[in-house]
Amino acid sequence: MDAEMNAVIEARGLSRHYPGDGTPVRAVDSVDLVVERGEAVSVMGPSGCGKSTLLHLLGGLERPTAGELRLGGQRVDRLSETAWARLRRRNVGFVFQAFHLVDELTAVENVELPALLVGASRRTARRRAVALLERLGVADRAGHLPDRLSGGQRQRVALARALINEPLLVLADEPTGNLDSHATGEILKLFAELREAHQTLLLVTHDPRVAAVADRLLGMRDGSIVEDTRLDGGLSRQAVLAQIAGWEA
Amino acid sequence: MRLIARLAWRNLRARPGQAVLLLLALSVSTTTLSLALAINETGNGAWDRLHRATNGHHIRTSLAYQESLLPPQVQSHPPTPADVARAHDRLAALAAEPEVVAASGPWPILFTDGEIGGVHLELFVMVREAAPAAVGQPLVTSGRWLSDSGDGVVLEDGVAAILRDRPGDTITIAGRRLPVVGSATTVSFGRYPLHQPARVWVNAPTASALRAAGAVDFAAELELRLAHQESAAAFVAAHGSGPRLVTWQQTRVGVHETLTTFAIAFLIIATLLAWLTIATAAVLVAGRMAAQSHQVGTLKAVGVTPGQVTGVLLVEYLMLAGTAAVVGVVAGTLLSPLLAPAAVLYGPPQAPPITWTRAVVAFAVAAAVVVLATIRPALRGVRLSTVRALAATIRPPRRPSRLARLAGLAGLPLPAVLGVRTAMRRPGRTLGGAVGLALGIAMVVVGLGLYRGTRAYLATPILGEAESVDRRASESLIDLLLNIVFGSAAVLVALAVVNAFVLAVFAARDNARHHAILRTLGATPRQTVTAFVVAQLSACLLACLLGIPFGVLLYNTFVAGDDLGPIRLPALVYAVIATASLTLYAVAVTAPARLLATRPITPLLTYE
Numbered sequence: 034m035d036a037e038m039n040a041v042i043e044a045r046g047l048s049r050h051y052p053g054d055g056t057p058v059r060a061v062d063s064v065d066l067v068v069e070r071g072e073a074v075s076v077m078g079p080s081g082c083g084k085s086t087l088l089h090l091l092g093g094l095e096r097p098t099a100g101e102l103r104l105g106g107q108r109v110d111r112l113s114e115t116a117w118a119r120l121r122r123r124n125v126g127f128v129f130q131a132f133h134l135v136d137e138l139t140a141v142e143n144v145e146l147p148a149l150l151v152g153a154s155r156r157t158a159r160r161r162a163v164a165l166l167e168r169l170g171v172a173d174r175a176g177h178l179p180d181r182l183s184g185g186q187r188q189r190v191a192l193a194r195a196l197i198n199e200p201l202l203v204l205a206d207e208p209t210g211n212l213d214s215h216a217t218g219e220i221l222k223l224f225a226e227l228r229e230a231h232q233t234l235l236l237v238t239h240d241p242r243v244a245a246v247a248d249r250l251l252g253m254r255d256g257s258i259v260e261d262t263r264l265d266g267g268l269s270r271q272a273v274l275a276q277i278a279g280w281e282a
Numbered sequence: 283m284r285l286i287a288r289l290a291w292r293n294l295r296a297r298p299g300q301a302v303l304l305l306l307a308l309s310v311s312t313t314t315l316s317l318a319l320a321i322n323e324t325g326n327g328a329w330d331r332l333h334r335a336t337n338g339h340h341i342r343t344s345l346a347y348q349e350s351l352l353p354p355q356v357q358s359h360p361p362t363p364a365d366v367a368r369a370h371d372r373l374a375a376l377a378a379e380p381e382v383v384a385a386s387g388p389w390p391i392l393f394t395d396g397e398i399g400g401v402h403l404e405l406f407v408m409v410r411e412a413a414p415a416a417v418g419q420p421l422v423t424s425g426r427w428l429s430d431s432g433d434g435v436v437l438e439d440g441v442a443a444i445l446r447d448r449p450g451d452t453i454t455i456a457g458r459r460l461p462v463v464g465s466a467t468t469v470s471f472g473r474y475p476l477h478q479p480a481r482v483w484v485n486a487p488t489a490s491a492l493r494a495a496g497a498v499d500f501a502a503e504l505e506l507r508l509a510h511q512e513s514a515a516a517f518v519a520a521h522g523s524g525p526r527l528v529t530w531q532q533t534r535v536g537v538h539e540t541l542t543t544f545a546i547a548f549l550i551i552a553t554l555l556a557w558l559t560i561a562t563a564a565v566l567v568a569g570r571m572a573a574q575s576h577q578v579g580t581l582k583a584v585g586v587t588p589g590q591v592t593g594v595l596l597v598e599y600l601m602l603a604g605t606a607a608v609v610g611v612v613a614g615t616l617l618s619p620l621l622a623p624a625a626v627l628y629g630p631p632q633a634p635p636i637t638w639t640r641a642v643v644a645f646a647v648a649a650a651v652v653v654l655a656t657i658r659p660a661l662r663g664v665r666l667s668t669v670r671a672l673a674a675t676i677r678p679p680r681r682p683s684r685l686a687r688l689a690g691l692a693g694l695p696l697p698a699v700l701g702v703r704t705a706m707r708r709p710g711r712t713l714g715g716a717v718g719l720a721l722g723i724a725m726v727v728v729g730l731g732l733y734r735g736t737r738a739y740l741a742t743p744i745l746g747e748a749e750s751v752d753r754r755a756s757e758s759l760i761d762l763l764l765n766i767v768f769g770s771a772a773v774l775v776a777l778a779v780v781n782a783f784v785l786a787v788f789a790a791r792d793n794a795r796h797h798a799i800l801r802t803l804g805a806t807p808r809q810t811v812t813a814f815v816v817a818q819l820s821a822c823l824l825a826c827l828l829g830i831p832f833g834v835l836l837y838n839t840f841v842a843g844d845d846l847g848p849i850r851l852p853a854l855v856y857a858v859i860a861t862a863s864l865t866l867y868a869v870a871v872t873a874p875a876r877l878l879a880t881r882p883i884t885p886l887l888t889y890e
Contacts, residue, residue: 094883115806122804
């Protein structure tokens with residue numbers, strides 16, 4: 034009961050099916066999942082297994098075709114688009130593989146955007162955005178447009194944007210997928226810091242190094258969660274690789 | 283070449299909507315241009331028929347007895363018999379030239395005043411004989427021609443028509459009352475009241491009586507026919523030192539000079555439409571810049587040379603230009619008689635034959651428009667390396683805009699700030715949309731200015747009966763001109779709104795990913811729609827700021843004159859124009875934005 038009260042995500046029979054040729058494609062199929070507050074969860078699995086669709090369902094970017102979803106205890110699977118938008122701006126931060134920064138806005142303007150959306154004054158939003166950019170080591174690029182930033186810098190800006198409203202949940206979809214190894218290392222360090230700070234995280238990744246950041250590792254195949262492993266005390270990269278090899282077998 | 287043509291044709295077929303829109307805009311432009319070039323000739327058919335029926339002149343001249351004096355001045359300084367004899371001798375010498383096969387005149391012209399149909403007016407009294415002249419015998423339209431003896435006046439057909447005088451009525455010339463025996467028409471001079479003073483014909487005895495009553499000898503006229511009408515200009519060139527000679531072609535243009543006003547109006551409108559079409563083409567081209575660059579990359583990758591790539595793009599657009607030129611020349615020619623003011627012509631206006639000159643000009647303008655609009659993307663695609671062209675996507679902005687930053691400080695709501703920033707940071711696109719709409723707004727300003735100016739002119743008190751005749755004649759021309767200006771304004775605005783809609787569709791497509799990103803951050807669909815509409819409205823606001831002063835400038839440069847002063851519209855009218863433009867624009871651009879806002883976010887995040 035305590036765990037349920039503390040849950041950030043509660044999914045019961047969550048499904049997302051698409052019409053296919055004859056039989057529907059079950060991108061996410063009857064997923065049951067509880068993620069507790071302060072927990073860092075990695076989701077791994079082969080391409081097309083439904084990882085990203087699950088993440089999109091949890092963040093309200095897509096609607097489930099069946100099942101029930103609660104976010105912070107609130108039932109959200111039947112919310113309207115507008116209600117989801119209002120909920121998302123306060124409670125969910127997204128980090129995408131392709132960064133998805135607004136090209137026309139500078140780094141600091143991108144970061145302060147969610148704060149402005151929740152009604153913070155421009156001064157407060159700017160102060161918080163600058164502080165976050167300093168914390169993530171890109172304060173010197175605050176006035177630059179995304180086109181002038183490196184991949185690693187863009188992802189830091191995206192992370193700062195995801196964190197500015199201190200959301201209940203950060204959802205990251207292949208956050209290092211477009212980065213070189215150096216930038217990947219820096220982003221992983223930041224995610225590790227977030228985990229240490231008990232930020233609830235859900236990371237979808239192909240990269241065992243990213244997966245190793247989490248407290249818990251979920252394995253997905255054909256739209257379902259087939260493995261759920263707790264990585265108490267953290268697991269080495271080799272151990273995670275061995276774990277994945279076990280799933281693939 | 284066949285490959286280039288085939289690729290160009292495939293490109294057109296792949297985007298029929300865009301091709302049709304561009305073809306429509308181009309055709310409207312070439313039609314108006316063709317109208318401008320054809321309308322001057324709509325009266326030629328009727329004039330030519332009358333010229334043949336009256337054995338009209340190839341060369342015409344009128345020589346004032348005292349060349350330094352104008353008609354009213356001559357009354358206080360009548361010519362001496364020596365002045366008259368000298369002028370007649372000079373004209374007779376011309377008639378004796380070997381190239382001349384027939385001559386009529388010299389005929390005296392008297393200047394006086396009179397009263398016809400209750401209207402007091404100045405008159406040229408043309409002295410003629412009862413026997414038909416060898417050249418330029420006026421064609422009787424009612425009653426009969428002059429007789430050798432007895433009083434009788436034949437009125438020029440325009441005088442008879444507008445002053446409603448018929449054979450049997452009595453008029454007063456130089457204080458003498460004279461019976462009207464008929465009316466006649468001639469190609470030698472323009473019709474009253476657009477060509478003044480009014481003209482009447484009398485015989486020599488009546489002319490003598492009028493001289494005795496105060497009419498003054500003013501000039502003599504002579505009409506000549508040459509063996510070949512084409513040699514008229516050469517004849518004039520060969521006799522440049524004598525009296526001023528006018529060829530039949532110059533007379534024809536002169537009597538139709540009112541049509542020139544319409545031709546100029548159409549030419550201005552055609553120019554505006556051509557600019558608007560450049561904006562339309564640029565919008566369409568910009569909308570598929572990435573796809574086009576990608577295609578250029580693909581073609582280069584399979585071994586097509588940069589020259590051939592440019593050829594594909596040119597052929598694609600020149601096909602459209604060629605079609606638009608054909609549509610424009612035919613439509614403009616057929617429309618020209620409908621828009622010509624029949625009152626100033628010698629018969630119903632007729633569509634002139636299509637000439638190579640008009641066809642070439644229409645094609646050249648259409649081709650110039652498409653080349654101007656497409657040269658940049660074509661060159662860009664060719665210049666890019668094959669790999670970069672293949673990977674071409676919508677280019678993100680590179681420099682932050684200070685103006686855009688200011689929008690955030692102005693206290694606008696967040697969606698509006700986002701919209702303004704997007705518009706400011708995409709200045710080329712914003713300017714392209716703004717220019718198209720600005721031309722439409724300018725034309726509305728000209729139309730309203732002309733409407734108000736002409737109404738004010740027509741409402742001013744009339745000083746005399748002659749002026750009232752002028753006013754009546756002007757009124758129908760003004761109404762026709764107003765219809766043309768408002769019609770053109772409607773076409774310009776409609777095209778500009780279509781432009782705005784197309785621009786909005788492309789912008790919505792380009793912004794789809796951004797809107798999806800905003801929605802992942804918690805922006806509601808309403809907020810993203812507002813941001814989008816505000817971004818588009820920036821272009822409209824700019825269009826108002828450019829279009830209204832440009833309209834005022836156009837009016838004051840091309841329309842304002844002696845009768846119509848500078849534009850005088852109340853500030854409220856400008857405010858209404860701006861508000862209406864903004865509303866119309868907002869309606870046009872909201873639809874694509876709403877469509878986008880209701881689509882699922884995930885596919886939009888990867889939309890290119």
